Amino acid sequence: MPIKNNYYNNNSETSTGFEKKSRPELKQTISNDVTSFSIDDIEYYSSLPQNVDIFKGVNLKITEIENESIKKCVYEFLNIFRFIIEKNNRIMRFDNNLPKLKMEITEDGAALIHWNYKHIRIGFAFEEPIEESSYYLVFDNKVTGSYFSKSEFLDRNNFHVIIEKLLMFVLETT
Amino acid sequence: MTYPDTLVRGISDKNTVDPDDSKPAVGAMNFKEVGRSDSYKELSINWVDDEGAISEIRNRRKENGEIQFKAGLALVNRKKIEVHLADSIMSKEFCYERKPDPENKYHGNLLMNAKKKIERMIVAVLCYNCVDEIQPPLEE
Numbered sequence A: 001m002p003i004k005n006n007y008y009n010n011n012s013e014t015s016t017g018f019e020k021k022s023r024p025e026l027k028q029t030i031s032n033d034v035t036s037f038s039i040d041d042i043e044y045y046s047s048l049p050q051n052v053d054i055f056k057g058v059n060l061k062i063t064e065i066e067n068e069s070i071k072k073c074v075y076e077f078l079n080i081f082r083f084i085i086e087k088n089n090r091i092m093r094f095d096n097n098l099p100k101l102k103m104e105i106t107e108d109g110a111a112l113i114h115w116n117y118k119h120i121r122i123g124f125a126f127e128e129p130i131e132e133s134s135y136y137l138v139f140d141n142k143v144t145g146s147y148f149s150k151s152e153f154l155d156r157n158n159f160h161v162i163i164e165k166l167l168m169f170v171l172e173t174t
Numbered sequence B: 001m002t003y004p005d006t007l008v009r010g011i012s013d014k015n016t017v018d019p020d021d022s023k024p025a026v027g028a029m030n031f032k033e034v035g036r037s038d039s040y041k042e043l044s045i046n047w048v049d050d051e052g053a054i055s056e057i058r059n060r061r062k063e064n065g066e067i068q069f070k071a072g073l074a075l076v077n078r079k080k081i082e083v084h085l086a087d088s089i090m091s092k093e094f095c096y097e098r099k100p101d102p103e104n105k106y107h108g109n110l111l112m113n114a115k116k117k118i119e120r121m122i123v124a125v126l127c128y129n130c131v132d133e134i135q136p137p138l139e140e
Helices: A017-022 A043-047 A068-092 A156-173 B051-058 B078-084 B086-090 B116-129
Strands: A101-105 A111-117 A120-126 A134-141 A146-153 B006-011 B041-047 B072-077 B094-098 B107-112 B131-135
Touching (some): A068 A156, A111 A156, A111 B116, A120 A156, A120 B116, A134 A156, A134 B116, A146 B078, A146 B116, B006 B051, B041 B051, B051 B072, B072 B078, B078 B086, B078 B116, B086 B094, B107 B116, B116 B131
Antiparallel strands (some): A101 A111, A134 A146, B006 B041, B006 B072, B041 B107, B072 B131, B094 B107
Protein backbone atom coordinates (compact mmCIF):
# COMPACT_ATOMS: atom_id res chain seq x y z
CA MET A 1 0.00 0.00 0.00
CA PRO A 2 1.45 3.41 -0.91
CA ILE A 3 2.23 5.77 1.92
CA LYS A 4 0.62 9.19 2.12
CA ASN A 5 2.42 11.13 4.75
CA ASN A 6 0.85 14.29 6.12
CA TYR A 7 4.10 15.53 7.48
CA TYR A 8 4.09 18.76 5.54
CA ASN A 9 0.37 19.28 5.64
CA ASN A 10 0.07 19.24 9.37
CA ASN A 11 -0.72 22.76 10.55
CA SER A 12 -1.55 21.90 14.11
CA GLU A 13 2.02 22.14 15.35
CA THR A 14 2.65 24.76 17.97
CA SER A 15 6.43 24.55 18.26
CA THR A 16 8.61 27.17 16.61
CA GLY A 17 11.59 27.52 14.32
CA PHE A 18 13.33 24.55 12.91
CA GLU A 19 11.31 22.04 14.87
CA LYS A 20 8.06 23.49 13.67
CA LYS A 21 8.92 22.72 10.08
CA SER A 22 10.53 19.38 10.50
CA ARG A 23 8.92 17.77 13.51
CA PRO A 24 7.29 14.64 12.17
CA GLU A 25 3.69 14.07 13.07
CA LEU A 26 3.59 10.76 11.27
CA LYS A 27 -0.07 10.72 10.52
CA GLN A 28 0.61 8.81 7.37
CA THR A 29 -2.10 6.49 6.21
CA ILE A 30 0.03 3.42 6.09
CA SER A 31 -0.84 -0.18 6.23
CA ASN A 32 -1.08 -1.37 9.81
CA ASP A 33 0.60 -4.52 8.73
CA VAL A 34 4.14 -3.25 8.51
CA THR A 35 5.35 -6.70 7.56
CA SER A 36 3.93 -6.02 4.13
CA PHE A 37 6.14 -2.99 3.78
CA SER A 38 8.38 -3.00 0.78
CA ILE A 39 10.48 -0.02 -0.13
CA ASP A 40 9.83 -0.49 -3.83
CA ASP A 41 6.09 -0.38 -3.34
CA ILE A 42 6.11 3.20 -2.19
CA GLU A 43 4.96 5.49 -4.91
CA TYR A 44 6.76 8.43 -3.38
CA TYR A 45 10.20 6.93 -3.62
CA SER A 46 10.24 6.90 -7.38
CA SER A 47 9.54 10.64 -7.33
CA LEU A 48 12.91 11.35 -5.76
CA PRO A 49 15.60 12.23 -8.31
CA GLN A 50 17.96 9.34 -8.97
CA ASN A 51 20.97 11.07 -7.44
CA VAL A 52 19.31 11.61 -4.07
CA ASP A 53 17.18 8.50 -3.88
CA ILE A 54 19.16 6.86 -1.13
CA PHE A 55 16.44 4.29 -0.51
CA LYS A 56 15.93 2.72 -3.89
CA GLY A 57 17.60 -0.38 -5.20
CA VAL A 58 19.32 -1.13 -1.94
CA ASN A 59 18.95 -3.92 0.52
CA LEU A 60 16.66 -2.35 3.07
CA LYS A 61 15.50 -5.68 4.41
CA ILE A 62 12.69 -4.35 6.53
CA THR A 63 10.60 -7.46 6.10
CA GLU A 64 13.41 -9.49 7.65
CA ILE A 65 13.22 -7.60 10.94
CA GLU A 66 11.48 -9.96 13.34
CA ASN A 67 10.93 -7.58 16.23
CA GLU A 68 7.81 -5.50 15.62
CA SER A 69 8.98 -2.56 17.75
CA ILE A 70 12.22 -2.33 15.84
CA LYS A 71 10.41 -2.71 12.54
CA LYS A 72 8.05 0.18 13.30
CA CYS A 73 10.91 2.31 14.51
CA VAL A 74 12.94 1.67 11.34
CA TYR A 75 9.92 2.41 9.24
CA GLU A 76 9.34 5.70 11.05
CA PHE A 77 13.00 6.61 10.76
CA LEU A 78 13.12 5.97 7.00
CA ASN A 79 9.96 7.94 6.47
CA ILE A 80 11.42 10.97 8.24
CA PHE A 81 14.71 10.55 6.42
CA ARG A 82 12.84 10.56 3.13
CA PHE A 83 11.07 13.81 3.91
CA ILE A 84 14.23 15.51 5.04
CA ILE A 85 15.95 14.51 1.80
CA GLU A 86 13.01 15.80 -0.18
CA LYS A 87 12.83 19.06 1.75
CA ASN A 88 16.52 19.78 1.42
CA ASN A 89 16.57 18.83 -2.22
CA ARG A 90 13.84 21.39 -2.88
CA ILE A 91 15.91 24.07 -1.18
CA MET A 92 19.40 23.20 -2.35
CA ARG A 93 18.95 21.17 -5.51
CA PHE A 94 21.61 18.58 -4.80
CA ASP A 95 24.06 18.06 -7.67
CA ASN A 96 25.97 15.22 -6.13
CA ASN A 97 24.99 11.62 -5.75
CA LEU A 98 24.05 10.83 -2.21
CA PRO A 99 25.17 7.43 -0.96
CA LYS A 100 22.63 4.62 -0.74
CA LEU A 101 21.55 3.23 2.58
CA LYS A 102 22.31 -0.38 3.44
CA MET A 103 20.81 -2.55 6.12
CA GLU A 104 22.02 -5.52 8.11
CA ILE A 105 20.14 -7.58 10.66
CA THR A 106 22.40 -8.75 13.47
CA GLU A 107 22.31 -12.09 15.26
CA ASP A 108 20.69 -10.45 18.27
CA GLY A 109 17.88 -9.07 16.09
CA ALA A 110 18.99 -5.45 15.87
CA ALA A 111 18.61 -3.59 12.57
CA LEU A 112 21.67 -1.66 11.45
CA ILE A 113 21.40 0.94 8.74
CA HIS A 114 24.66 2.16 7.24
CA TRP A 115 25.30 5.27 5.25
CA ASN A 116 28.83 5.21 3.87
CA TYR A 117 30.21 7.97 1.72
CA LYS A 118 33.86 8.52 0.90
CA HIS A 119 35.55 9.01 4.26
CA ILE A 120 32.35 9.19 6.31
CA ARG A 121 30.67 6.19 7.94
CA ILE A 122 27.33 6.73 9.57
CA GLY A 123 25.42 3.95 11.24
CA PHE A 124 22.03 3.74 12.90
CA ALA A 125 21.43 0.80 15.25
CA PHE A 126 17.84 -0.02 16.14
CA GLU A 127 17.87 -2.17 19.25
CA GLU A 128 15.55 -3.94 21.61
CA PRO A 129 14.75 -2.18 23.87
CA ILE A 130 14.28 0.73 21.49
CA GLU A 131 15.73 3.12 24.08
CA GLU A 132 19.13 1.53 23.52
CA SER A 133 19.12 2.43 19.83
CA SER A 134 22.06 4.55 18.79
CA TYR A 135 23.92 6.12 15.92
CA TYR A 136 27.58 6.65 15.21
CA LEU A 137 29.64 8.84 12.95
CA VAL A 138 33.17 7.95 11.88
CA PHE A 139 35.15 10.48 9.87
CA ASP A 140 38.43 9.22 8.44
CA ASN A 141 40.04 11.48 5.85
CA LYS A 142 43.21 9.70 4.78
CA VAL A 143 44.34 12.69 2.68
CA THR A 144 44.30 15.22 5.50
CA GLY A 145 44.82 12.67 8.25
CA SER A 146 41.86 13.95 10.22
CA TYR A 147 39.87 11.38 12.13
CA PHE A 148 37.16 11.37 14.72
CA SER A 149 34.35 9.15 15.84
CA LYS A 150 31.39 9.54 18.12
CA SER A 151 28.29 7.62 19.08
CA GLU A 152 25.08 8.80 20.67
CA PHE A 153 21.71 7.42 21.57
CA LEU A 154 19.15 7.63 18.82
CA ASP A 155 16.23 9.43 20.42
CA ARG A 156 13.04 8.49 18.62
CA ASN A 157 11.59 11.93 19.29
CA ASN A 158 14.56 13.58 17.65
CA PHE A 159 15.02 11.60 14.46
CA HIS A 160 14.49 14.72 12.35
CA VAL A 161 17.15 16.76 14.16
CA ILE A 162 19.71 13.96 14.06
CA ILE A 163 19.15 13.14 10.40
CA GLU A 164 19.25 16.78 9.35
CA LYS A 165 22.51 17.39 11.21
CA LEU A 166 24.12 14.31 9.70
CA LEU A 167 22.91 15.19 6.23
CA MET A 168 24.39 18.68 6.53
CA PHE A 169 27.64 17.19 7.76
CA VAL A 170 27.82 14.85 4.77
CA LEU A 171 27.07 17.64 2.32
CA GLU A 172 29.55 20.06 3.83
CA THR A 173 32.44 17.66 4.14
CA THR A 174 32.25 15.78 0.83
CA MET B 1 53.48 -9.02 25.37
CA THR B 2 54.34 -8.18 21.79
CA TYR B 3 51.98 -8.27 18.86
CA PRO B 4 52.50 -8.24 15.09
CA ASP B 5 51.10 -5.42 12.96
CA THR B 6 48.51 -7.68 11.33
CA LEU B 7 45.82 -10.00 12.57
CA VAL B 8 43.48 -12.14 10.52
CA ARG B 9 39.81 -12.88 10.98
CA GLY B 10 38.12 -15.72 9.11
CA ILE B 11 34.79 -14.98 7.41
CA SER B 12 32.32 -17.85 7.09
CA ASP B 13 29.31 -16.19 5.52
CA LYS B 14 29.50 -14.63 2.05
CA ASN B 15 26.70 -12.28 3.05
CA THR B 16 29.02 -10.64 5.54
CA VAL B 17 31.30 -9.18 2.91
CA ASP B 18 30.20 -5.88 1.41
CA PRO B 19 30.75 -6.23 -2.36
CA ASP B 20 30.73 -2.45 -2.91
CA ASP B 21 33.41 -1.66 -0.38
CA SER B 22 35.32 -4.94 -0.32
CA LYS B 23 35.05 -4.67 3.43
CA PRO B 24 33.54 -7.09 5.88
CA ALA B 25 30.04 -6.25 6.99
CA VAL B 26 29.54 -5.97 10.72
CA GLY B 27 28.13 -9.49 10.83
CA ALA B 28 31.64 -10.78 10.17
CA MET B 29 32.84 -9.35 13.46
CA ASN B 30 30.31 -10.57 15.92
CA PHE B 31 31.79 -10.47 19.41
CA LYS B 32 30.57 -13.40 21.54
CA GLU B 33 29.67 -13.54 25.19
CA VAL B 34 31.64 -16.53 26.49
CA GLY B 35 31.31 -16.14 30.25
CA ARG B 36 34.74 -14.68 30.95
CA SER B 37 35.41 -13.58 34.51
CA ASP B 38 36.44 -10.14 33.23
CA SER B 39 33.12 -9.78 31.33
CA TYR B 40 34.79 -9.14 27.98
CA LYS B 41 33.17 -10.45 24.81
CA GLU B 42 35.51 -12.25 22.43
CA LEU B 43 36.20 -12.16 18.72
CA SER B 44 38.52 -14.98 17.70
CA ILE B 45 41.48 -14.09 15.46
CA ASN B 46 44.96 -15.28 14.50
CA TRP B 47 47.97 -13.07 15.11
CA VAL B 48 50.04 -12.97 11.93
CA ASP B 49 53.44 -13.70 13.44
CA ASP B 50 54.40 -15.38 10.18
CA GLU B 51 52.75 -16.82 7.08
CA GLY B 52 51.71 -19.86 9.06
CA ALA B 53 48.98 -17.83 10.77
CA ILE B 54 47.20 -17.16 7.49
CA SER B 55 47.78 -20.68 6.26
CA GLU B 56 46.29 -22.11 9.45
CA ILE B 57 43.09 -20.13 9.22
CA ARG B 58 42.72 -20.54 5.45
CA ASN B 59 43.03 -24.32 5.69
CA ARG B 60 40.85 -24.74 8.76
CA ARG B 61 38.05 -27.23 8.25
CA LYS B 62 34.88 -28.08 10.08
CA GLU B 63 34.23 -31.55 11.49
CA ASN B 64 32.43 -32.52 8.30
CA GLY B 65 35.49 -31.63 6.25
CA GLU B 66 34.17 -28.42 4.72
CA ILE B 67 36.34 -25.33 4.67
CA GLN B 68 35.35 -23.21 7.66
CA PHE B 69 35.96 -19.74 6.25
CA LYS B 70 34.30 -19.93 2.86
CA ALA B 71 33.99 -16.19 2.39
CA GLY B 72 37.64 -15.34 2.85
CA LEU B 73 39.99 -13.77 5.33
CA ALA B 74 39.99 -10.19 6.59
CA LEU B 75 43.47 -8.84 7.26
CA VAL B 76 43.21 -6.24 9.99
CA ASN B 77 45.86 -3.61 10.66
CA ARG B 78 46.69 -3.44 14.37
CA LYS B 79 48.28 0.01 14.09
CA LYS B 80 45.03 1.36 12.65
CA ILE B 81 43.20 -0.20 15.60
CA GLU B 82 45.56 1.60 17.96
CA VAL B 83 44.85 4.93 16.24
CA HIS B 84 41.14 4.66 15.53
CA LEU B 85 40.15 2.99 18.77
CA ALA B 86 42.57 4.86 21.01
CA ASP B 87 39.83 6.20 23.27
CA SER B 88 38.20 2.80 23.67
CA ILE B 89 41.55 1.18 24.39
CA MET B 90 42.34 3.85 26.96
CA SER B 91 39.00 3.32 28.69
CA LYS B 92 39.47 -0.47 28.56
CA GLU B 93 36.31 -0.92 26.55
CA PHE B 94 38.45 -2.60 23.92
CA CYS B 95 41.67 -4.62 24.07
CA TYR B 96 43.21 -7.78 22.69
CA GLU B 97 45.12 -10.83 23.81
CA ARG B 98 47.10 -13.81 22.71
CA LYS B 99 45.47 -17.09 23.58
CA PRO B 100 47.37 -19.89 21.89
CA ASP B 101 45.90 -23.36 22.05
CA PRO B 102 47.57 -26.72 21.42
CA GLU B 103 46.35 -26.79 17.82
CA ASN B 104 46.88 -23.15 16.94
CA LYS B 105 49.79 -21.19 18.34
CA TYR B 106 48.63 -18.03 16.55
CA HIS B 107 45.24 -17.83 18.20
CA GLY B 108 44.10 -14.75 20.06
CA ASN B 109 41.05 -12.59 20.68
CA LEU B 110 39.87 -9.07 20.23
CA LEU B 111 38.01 -8.19 23.42
CA MET B 112 35.20 -5.77 24.08
CA ASN B 113 33.38 -4.65 27.19
CA ALA B 114 31.37 -1.62 26.19
CA LYS B 115 27.86 -0.26 26.16
CA LYS B 116 25.94 -1.32 23.12
CA LYS B 117 26.16 2.05 21.36
CA ILE B 118 29.95 2.03 21.73
CA GLU B 119 30.08 -1.61 20.69
CA ARG B 120 28.25 -0.86 17.43
CA MET B 121 30.70 1.91 16.63
CA ILE B 122 33.78 -0.15 17.49
CA VAL B 123 32.68 -2.99 15.22
CA ALA B 124 32.04 -0.54 12.37
CA VAL B 125 35.47 1.03 12.84
CA LEU B 126 37.09 -2.41 12.81
CA CYS B 127 35.28 -3.37 9.61
CA TYR B 128 35.59 -0.16 7.64
CA ASN B 129 38.63 1.63 8.99
CA CYS B 130 40.99 -1.10 10.11
CA VAL B 131 40.66 -3.86 7.50
CA ASP B 132 43.42 -3.59 4.88
CA GLU B 133 42.24 -6.32 2.55
CA ILE B 134 40.07 -9.35 2.18
CA GLN B 135 41.85 -12.41 0.85
CA PRO B 136 39.93 -15.08 -1.02
CA PRO B 137 39.17 -18.40 0.66
CA LEU B 138 40.86 -21.67 -0.13
CA GLU B 139 39.39 -23.17 -3.27
CA GLU B 140 37.93 -26.61 -2.73
